[in-house]
Amino acid sequence: MTWIGVHFALREPVRFGLTGCGLACAVVLMVFLTGVYEGGVSGSLSYIADTDADVWVGRPGSWNLMRSSGILPGSVGERLREVEGVESVEPILAALLPAVVGQLRRSLLVIGLEDTARSARPRRVLDGLAVPGIGEIVIDRAFAMRAGVGLADTIALAGYPLAVAGITDDTNLLVTQYAFVSRLDLLGAVGLGDGATFFLVRTESADGAGLAATIEQQVGGVAAYDRATFLANNREELESGFLPVLWVIAVLGLVVGVSIVSIMTYTAVLDKRQDYVLLAAIGAGRAVRFSIVMQQALLAAIVGSLAGLGFLAALHRSLPVMVPELPLRVEPWIGATAVAGALLMAAIGAVFPGRVATQLTPLEALRR
């Protein structure tokens, strides 16, 4: 095995750098989008996953938290408590409401909590309270940064002034953020009497699926989901909006990356045509010449993807300050997948130039 391809690559720093930059950009694009997606998913699902509710009960058709508008009457809570195996029942009210801070207007996914909320309270509290009292609001870190508000500052929620009582983390849904208020405040804000979007039910036996089935049978007019199913429902809701876009951009990134590698490697083969011809004349077979081209592309992929990941590591630190709403979350598997993706792009991109190198005739070495 000769590593002449590495020499070819490293001793043509401009071309190699451009190829690496192109791949770095493709990697940054893919990792950034995947990281934002993962951050959004995490922010969306962490609240649900962190609750200790075993069963979520809502109106039929209300199968996820983010896009549910159905309201159950408060009396359903009493009926739920009568179901055998139910340990506790907590109502929550969810609504997408406008929040105004100075000139800033944002829509927040507001969860109305009982003042005794245990299951439904947010778990990742950075500062202040988890459960707001009357006239208070608990907001997400990203929204707090964007609005420039802290504890005791005032936010107008659907026209109602509320004091910030707590700041939470991992409650950023990317397109909006969670906020938590007293259920009574929220009932007033949305103009409802006694009602709940969901009841969070804890079981005595921890058999959520069994209890969910029992509730649907005994209570009637409700849909009940065990926690795993409810989480999956919410993930599906997110994915139906995010993933198609993400896939299109990922494919575009792949096409751009492959094109860059292909063009740059092809020009490198043309530029070094005489070298490949010489190699053929002195006994480098087709496989060796192909591998020389492939080495150049793969090296560019390794260097480019590492550079891209380095750039993202730097961005990861500064992004929360620059754009707090972007919940970038880069897990090791995303980085590893991006490197693998860059290698794949390089391998695909090098196929055509590699074939060109193999098809050069050694006879050219004698042509003048």
Added chain:
Amino acid sequence: MKDLTAVRLRAVSKVYAGSAPIRALENVSLDITAGTLSLFEGPSGSGKTTLLSLIGGLDRPTNGHVTVFGAELGNLPERELVKYRQTQLGFVFQDFKLIDVLTALENVALALRLRGMRRRAALARARLVLEVLGVGSRCDSRPRDLSGGEQQRVAVARALAPQPRLILADEPTANLDSMTGTDVMEALKGVTHHRSTTVIVVSHDARIAPHADRVFRLLDGRLVENLTREAA
């Protein structure tokens, strides 16, 4: 009795197809003895380079047989031809054909690496051959930093380092001054004596003839003279 013939051509013709086919070689038959230096001379278009390409396994004859060390090249599949060039041949080109991103040492070692020699051993052997050829001090230089004579010595070193049985040199002195050209030819001549390597040179350069054991003259694709050194 041992066959001392290194290269044997029998009724070899080469026609380049096209709207006006070109007969580059016509019915050429000759034998080249192992361990000798043979010179092919003739004007441009006489078929010298075509002959070299056929003996080098870079091209195949239209008719006839090219046999090198007992192997009929026309019958060898592509893979075997690559192996033949890799293990049996050394090439020296008029324009040196050194790889400019590699140092002199790496250029020579490359030929050894292609034959499967380990990197450290290849570099050591390459350094030794460059020293023998008087360019040991330029091991770490890139081709663009070498004079024409130095480049050709490096190219000769690349051809010699793997100790091939046959060296094919295409106008090896064309771009060199008289003294350097003589040095290069003496290096090529030396391997015929010391290692019984067969050397075939194609050239216009009249200064080469005194180094040759045999001189072949080509004209319009035909072999018109076949002279021993004394006769040449």
